[in-house]
Amino acid sequence: xxxxxxxxxxxxxxxxxxxxxxxxxxxxxxxxxxxxxxxxxxxxxxxxxxxxxxxxxxxxxxxxxxxxxxxxxxxxxxxxxxxxxxxxxxxxxxxxxxxxxxxxxxxxxxxxxxxxxxxxxxxxxxxxxxxxxxxxxxxxxxxxxxxxxxxxxxxxxxxxxxxxxxxxxxxxxxxxxxxxxxxxxxxxxxxxxxxxxxxxxxxxxxxxxxxxxxxxxxxxxxxxxxxxxxxxxxxxxxxxxxxxxxxxxxxxxxxxxxxxxxxxxxxxxxxxxxxxxxxxxxxxxxxxxxxxxxxxxxx
Numbered sequence: 001x002x003x004x005x006x007x008x009x010x011x012x013x014x015x016x017x018x019x020x021x022x023x024x025x026x027x028x029x030x031x032x033x034x035x036x037x038x039x040x041x042x043x044x045x046x047x048x049x050x051x052x053x054x055x056x057x058x059x060x061x062x063x064x065x066x067x068x069x070x071x072x073x074x075x076x077x078x079x080x081x082x083x084x085x086x087x088x089x090x091x092x093x094x095x096x097x098x099x100x101x102x103x104x105x106x107x108x109x110x111x112x113x114x115x116x117x118x119x120x121x122x123x124x125x126x127x128x129x130x131x132x133x134x135x136x137x138x139x140x141x142x143x144x145x146x147x148x149x150x151x152x153x154x155x156x157x158x159x160x161x162x163x164x165x166x167x168x169x170x171x172x173x174x175x176x177x178x179x180x181x182x183x184x185x186x187x188x189x190x191x192x193x194x195x196x197x198x199x200x201x202x203x204x205x206x207x208x209x210x211x212x213x214x215x216x217x218x219x220x221x222x223x224x225x226x227x228x229x230x231x232x233x234x235x236x237x238x239x240x241x242x243x244x245x246x247x248x249x250x251x252x253x254x255x256x257x258x259x260x261x262x263x264x265x266x267x268x269x270x271x272x273x274x275x276x277x278x279x280x281x282x283x284x285x286x287x288x289x290x291x292x293x294x295x296x297x298x299x
Contacts, residue, residue: 003016070148106145107287111287114141
């Protein structure tokens with residue numbers, strides 16, 4: 001049995017999978033937002049899942065940020081109370097067994113490459129466009145984390161081919177300026193609309209207004225598609241995946257899949273370009289499924 005934990009900013013989910021990837025049990029609780037309390041919540045969820053199934057399993061954790069291979073401490077997490085702490089070590093100690101931990105976008109990529117929308121593909125690049133912006137890479141069914149465990153962190157590269165009104169850009173929470181996350185996350189989409197209109201709307205409300213024909217919302221969505229497409233073109237120029245998987249709130253906007261290919265095609269360094277762009281088949285379950293699969297399935 002494989003147990004996955006999706007450690008989100010507002011909720012924590014634990015789920016048990018059998019060898020065929022079927023859910024045996026799944027539970028979720030609000031994330032208390034405190035280091036010690038969060039560890040206790042994870043331990044409790046795993047204990048309850050195992051009690052429901054009646055056996056112990058391997059444990060994989062997917063969450064924001066990553067463990068530094070140099071210091072062994074968490075870094076780059078927008079749940080900032082994790083940064084600088086040995087989160088994986090403390091969790092393993094509290095559970096009394098080894099665990100494996102990866103970035104949440106890596107878990108999305110692994111889940112969808114194994115038996116989701118990227119199954120059978122040679123190269124999969126998974127994109128999270130929600131509150132933040134993350135990425136994960138799988139080639140030949142293998143998660144690629146890189147020498148410094150930062151492979152796929154495209155959200156903290158700069159917006160490519162910037163227009164005049166996109167410079168100098170916004171200051172990101174990471175300290176850099178003009179990060180992709182400030183533009184192509186759902187949060188960035190809302191900020192851009194607000195800057196242009198002086199109105200504060202949720203991403204869902206902006207999309208609804210766009211579909212109703214509101215000119216300002218349509219223009220904001222045009223800008224969003226252009227920025228996301230430019231960013232994806234850079235990924236094509238670097239690793240040329242045959243499948244892009246989108247997760248997070250903006251992945252639910254169907255118009256993206258119709259319009260992104262033309263933007264990407266106009267920026268890639270090639271005479272022709274084609275790849276599949278699809279929403280995560282497992283939706284918001286992909287994170288917990290990918291976390292479980294950080295361990296090999298039992299025979």
